[in-house]
Amino acid sequence: METLTQFLAMGGYAAFVWPALAIAAGVMTGLLIQSLRFLRAREKELAKLGGDNDARRGSRS
Amino acid sequence: MRRFILIVGRELRLAYRQGGDAGLAVAFFVIAAALFPLGIGPEEQLLSRIAAGVVWVTALLAVLLALERLFQTDFEDGTLDLLALSPLPLELVVLAKCLANWLLTGAPLLIAAPIIAVLLHMKTEGLVILTASMLLGTPTLSLIGSIGAALTVGARRGGVLLSLLLLPLYVPVLIFGVSAVDQAVAGMGGKPELLILGAFLAAALPLAPWAAAAALRQAVE
Amino acid sequence: MHRFANPARFLRISAVILPWAVGLAALFIATGLYFALFASPPDYQQGESVRIMYVHVPSAWMASFVYGGLALTSAIALVWKHPLAHVAAKAMSPIGACFTFMALATGSLWGKPMWGTWWVWDARLTSVLILFFLYLGHMALLNAFEDSSRGERAAAVLALVGAINLPIIHWSVEWWNTLHQPASIFRMGGPTIDSAMLIPLFLMALGYTAYFVVVLILRMRGELLARKIRVIRMARVTGAEHLSASRATS
Numbered sequence: 077m078e079t080l081t082q083f084l085a086m087g088g089y090a091a092f093v094w095p096a097l098a099i100a101a102g103v104m105t106g107l108l109i110q111s112l113r114f115l116r117a118r119e120k121e122l123a124k125l126g127g128d129n130d131a132r133r134g135s136r137s
Numbered sequence: 138m139r140r141f142i143l144i145v146g147r148e149l150r151l152a153y154r155q156g157g158d159a160g161l162a163v164a165f166f167v168i169a170a171a172l173f174p175l176g177i178g179p180e181e182q183l184l185s186r187i188a189a190g191v192v193w194v195t196a197l198l199a200v201l202l203a204l205e206r207l208f209q210t211d212f213e214d215g216t217l218d219l220l221a222l223s224p225l226p227l228e229l230v231v232l233a234k235c236l237a238n239w240l241l242t243g244a245p246l247l248i249a250a251p252i253i254a255v256l257l258h259m260k261t262e263g264l265v266i267l268t269a270s271m272l273l274g275t276p277t278l279s280l281i282g283s284i285g286a287a288l289t290v291g292a293r294r295g296g297v298l299l300s301l302l303l304l305p306l307y308v309p310v311l312i313f314g315v316s317a318v319d320q321a322v323a324g325m326g327g328k329p330e331l332l333i334l335g336a337f338l339a340a341a342l343p344l345a346p347w348a349a350a351a352a353l354r355q356a357v358e
Numbered sequence: 359m360h361r362f363a364n365p366a367r368f369l370r371i372s373a374v375i376l377p378w379a380v381g382l383a384a385l386f387i388a389t390g391l392y393f394a395l396f397a398s399p400p401d402y403q404q405g406e407s408v409r410i411m412y413v414h415v416p417s418a419w420m421a422s423f424v425y426g427g428l429a430l431t432s433a434i435a436l437v438w439k440h441p442l443a444h445v446a447a448k449a450m451s452p453i454g455a456c457f458t459f460m461a462l463a464t465g466s467l468w469g470k471p472m473w474g475t476w477w478v479w480d481a482r483l484t485s486v487l488i489l490f491f492l493y494l495g496h497m498a499l500l501n502a503f504e505d506s507s508r509g510e511r512a513a514a515v516l517a518l519v520g521a522i523n524l525p526i527i528h529w530s531v532e533w534w535n536t537l538h539q540p541a542s543i544f545r546m547g548g549p550t551i552d553s554a555m556l557i558p559l560f561l562m563a564l565g566y567t568a569y570f571v572v573v574l575i576l577r578m579r580g581e582l583l584a585r586k587i588r589v590i591r592m593a594r595v596t597g598a599e600h601l602s603a604s605r606a607t608s
Contacts, residue, residue: 083395086406086407086409087400087405087406087407088405088406089405089406089407089471092407092410092467092468092470092471093406093407093409093410093467095467096410096413096414096463096464096467096468097409097410097413099460099463099464099467100413100417100460100464103456103459103460104456104460104569106456107452107453107456107573108569108572108573108576111573111576111577111580112576114576114577114580115576115577115579115580115583117580118580118583118584118587119583121583121587122583122586122587122590125587125590125591284515284519288499288512288515288516289499289502289512291503291508292499292502292503292509292512293502293503293504294502295502298495298498298499298502301491301494301495301498302495302499302516304491305488305491305492305495305520305523305527306519306520306523308488308527308530308531309523309526309527309529309530312530312531312533312534313530313533316533316534316537319537320537348515348519351515352512352515355508355511355512355515356508358508
């Protein structure tokens, strides 16, 4: 337990170290999630358009 | 050469008819510079410490204001397409417009700046160097500005975007313009800084019109 | 459809690379963090605050590295008009902006305990700040036009202009600093870095690079799909017009 509190205290620099790590983790995770959602949204839209395309082709023939 | 002068003349006449680009730039410069003593306090020593910086930054912003319209009206009414097709190379067209822009904004500032500097209690040793630094620096600002104006012509929110793009690029000119004055006031002449400003101008004269013309061609494609 | 020939190959190759990149990123970052937080010593002078260096320095490296990539792809886009170059540039600048923001924020948090100040206007920090503005300007320019290809070409020119200006800005600020601040020299991580500290540093750098590849692939794939969607939509509109026009005349 002592070593855990020691670890969290970061030699007195906790107020600087943990926010820095949190910012790094937060930014990188946020960017990753946003990029994934961007890709998924496009994939869904393309699938929808592809589905419409087939339906149209069917009705026109 | 004749076509070049024609374009410069056209720019000046249009500006005259549309009522005073020159006046507006100088007016903004004076008002903005006047805000600093009002914001910071009239203490003479403090003002004279920041006078060079205040004059240069507000001059820079004044030049920036006029740049928005460098290509915009011509783009909107189709003149830009015609200019791109003219026998005069587009690079020279850009250079002509930069010259006109400078005559309308930078050159009047050369007169207003020393006056404002005196009001901001700049030491007299700095005044001549200030004018010299602005003589070398403001044309560079117009030239670099033409690149930004060409990139953002026809863009949404073009004015704000132009500032965002240009202000980082203006930093070297600003630094050496102010340093020249500070060095002169400190008794060390300021010549090296003026030489560097001259080098910036010499580099900008061929490079900026080339980059701006490339950007303009993308706009009229 | 030959326009999509290259992009199709990219989509296939990237689908193969992506899982490897994800694995490598997770591996390197996990081991890097282990070494950074547990298996490396505190600094002689900075104590535990040196641990910030392990997230700060790699992000600063990436911020510059991505800008180099951005300048390169912009040059390729303008000179050789490679179809993927604009896609890559568009995908890269948000990543570079994020790394630059991380570098600035973590650097500030590292600077306060180390040098007693949140910020200092020296050449390196000022240049990184301006790099951040360049990224933002690039992203803004990309989205500033109705015609997106105009935005891409303008942004490519901006990226190159910025690449030339960044060293000039760095040098100018350095000159200015020698006039105003003859004394202090800020060395990142002290005069020499202990080899025990190099390990987590390089692990994190490798991890960040693999992460960059992951996010770049995701964003490029998304952008390519967005283009496909646009083309299909355009074809729809012109096809429908063609259809209704022929129906009107028949």
